[in-house]
Amino acid sequence: MVLWGREREQARIDALIAQARDGRSGSLILRGEPGIGKSALLDHAARSCEGMRPLRGTGIETEAELPFAALHLLLRPALDRIGRLPAPQARALEGAFG
């Protein structure tokens, strides 16, 4: 799908993903009015992750009070790799998820 007029945003996302491929972390906040094209850009990001494992999560208002709900949603598909984390980080995640 072509995203009209979003070359700059897509270039930023592509650079972030290329960097992740090289093992360097990064973050980017997409902000804007409803309908402005945030989800379309996230879909572009997910499509650009070939050979990688993109993880996606959505904040749910009714779960706002549940501790680590969003983190759990985000990391659930990757929990099988918890043993590959350094021990302190693995322990912290195991503690958070019970």
Ligand SMILES: Nc1ncnc2c1ncn2[C@@H]1O[C@H](COP(=O)(O)OP(=O)(O)O)[C@@H](O)[C@H]1O
């Ligand atoms: N740059 C764009 N070019 C073409 N279609 C777009 C573009 N940005 C958004 N759209 C379309 O507009 C609609 C709303 O975009 P969406 O990504 O859902 O907005 P948001 O997540 O910010 O509320 C979707 O159908 C999306 O595919």
Ligand SMILES: [Mg+2]
């Ligand atoms: Mg959206």
